Amino acid sequence: MKSYLSHLECTSCGETYIADEPNRVCVACGKVLYARYDLASVRNKLNRNLLAGRANNMWRYREVMPVRREENIVTLGEGITPLLKALNLGNQLGCDSLYIKDEGLNPTGSFKARGLSAAVSKAKELGLTRITMPSAGNAAGAMAAYCSHGGLEAHVFMPKDAPIANRQECDAFGARVTLVDGLISDAGRISREKAAEMGLFDVSTLQEPYRVEGKKTMGYEIVEQLAWSTPDVIVYPTGGGTGIVGIWKAFGEMMELGWLDKVTTRMFSVQAEGCAPIVRAFHNGEQYAEPWENAQTKASGMRVPSAIGDYLILEALRESGGSALTVSDDEMIEAVRDMAKAEGVYAAPEGGATLAALRKLLESGQVDPSMSIVLMNTGAAYKYLEVLA
Numbered sequence: 001m002k003s004y005l006s007h008l009e010c011t012s013c014g015e016t017y018i019a020d021e022p023n024r025v026c027v028a029c030g031k032v033l034y035a036r037y038d039l040a041s042v043r044n045k046l047n048r049n050l051l052a053g054r055a056n057n058m059w060r061y062r063e064v065m066p067v068r069r070e071e072n073i074v075t076l077g078e079g080i081t082p083l084l085k086a087l088n089l090g091n092q093l094g095c096d097s098l099y100i101k102d103e104g105l106n107p108t109g110s111f112k113a114r115g116l117s118a119a120v121s122k123a124k125e126l127g128l129t130r131i132t133m134p135s136a137g138n139a140a141g142a143m144a145a146y147c148s149h150g151g152l153e154a155h156v157f158m159p160k161d162a163p164i165a166n167r168q169e170c171d172a173f174g175a176r177v178t179l180v181d182g183l184i185s186d187a188g189r190i191s192r193e194k195a196a197e198m199g200l201f202d203v204s205t206l207q208e209p210y211r212v213e214g215k216k217t218m219g220y221e222i223v224e225q226l227a228w229s230t231p232d233v234i235v236y237p238t239g240g241g242t243g244i245v246g247i248w249k250a251f252g253e254m255m256e257l258g259w260l261d262k263v264t265t266r267m268f269s270v271q272a273e274g275c276a277p278i279v280r281a282f283h284n285g286e287q288y289a290e291p292w293e294n295a296q297t298k299a300s301g302m303r304v305p306s307a308i309g310d311y312l313i314l315e316a317l318r319e320s321g322g323s324a325l326t327v328s329d330d331e332m333i334e335a336v337r338d339m340a341k342a343e344g345v346y347a348a349p350e351g352g353a354t355l356a357a358l359r360k361l362l363e364s365g366q367v368d369p370s371m372s373i374v375l376m377n378t379g380a381a382y383k384y385l386e387v388l389a
């Protein structure tokens with residue numbers, strides 16, 4: 001097994017970069033870099049059915065993952081989370097094929113484990129030993145855990161109202177935590193300043209090319225779990241957008257690999273009423289999203305006033321024929337309770353938002369109950385107990 005990583009490519013201007021040296025964003029235009037692979041060779045060498053016997057974690061997709069040498073992979077067993085058939089909720093909503101992808105079961109309790117396993121592994125491979133990021137919570141916890149396991153030094157800049165579990169886990173994993181009086185965007189600015197001052201490598205969302213490579217494995221998995229088909233609908237709680245664009249990237253790669261005949265999925269982005277830059281830009285027909293003023297929501301992962309990958313999220317929604325919508329904090333918290341009661345899945349508020357959004361999509365007729373629908377529960381409620389109390 002080996003990685004077929006070939007180069008990095010700017011998603012906006014197309015400039016290419018060598019993948020075997022540290023890169024962040026496109027030097028030419030400042031936009032997001034994607035890892036590209038020699039997919040034609042993978043297509044010749046790897047039949048999708050051979051995956052069945054492989055490791056039960058996201059590194060089973062090794063050929064389309066960015067780490068070249070196995071000894072650099074820093075894994076805590078992330079990925080291959082259950083795609084649960086939500087029969088009870090399905091009955092309540094009249095949906096025949098409703099699924100919950102339960103990312104709360106990842107190490108450190110969220111899908112952020114995937115991105116940070118990939119980013120920390122690649123950082124290790126590139127000889128980087130000290131990394132930093134701003135995070136509203138879950139990403140920081142994951143980075144701290146993977147740095148601890150991989151022997152890297154982690155620096156975290158976190159809004160001071162981030163969930164207590166995230167602060168505590170960062171401390172437990174030995175990260176150097178700075179609490180910031182402000183939003184994730186303020187934490188981002190300080191993280192960048194400190195990175196320059198202290199020689200740290202900044203792994204902010206979509207400002208280094210590899211976190212999205214971990215997150216794209218959600219797309220590979222969903223397809224593998226659905227016997228090599230895509231669902232009709234995916235509802236994703238959107239903050240910085242790596243999850244949604246990662247899944248969309250995965251579907252594109254799987255088409256090129258010949259692992260999928262067609263992509264049937266419409267991607268729906270859900271944001272909070274108090275912070276909905278992507279929803280606003282989508283409905284205004286814009287290519288980029290204006291920053292959201294006074295961002296407010298209890299779902300800390302969705303409290304992202306501006307995203308560097310805004311154009312990629314909007315592209316995925318439009319190319320897929322999906323849409324974007326908001327839910328209120330009350331609606332998402334009520335949905336967390338409903339999902340817990342009906343299915344035994346205690347979701348993060350962000351996961352609850354997907355159920356609240358589905359209700360609206362069914363009501364407005366944008367989604368038909370006969371469709372196969374995947375709700376992405378991106379995290380575990382256990383990290384938000386004070387918000388859910």
Ligand SMILES: Cc1ncc(COP(=O)(O)O)c(C=O)c1O
Nearest residue numbers: 239240241242243301350378379
């Ligand atoms: C639980 C949870 N859900 C969703 C998100 C938003 O994810 P993305 O940045 O991929 O849009 C986050 C980000 O912090 C999160 O922690």
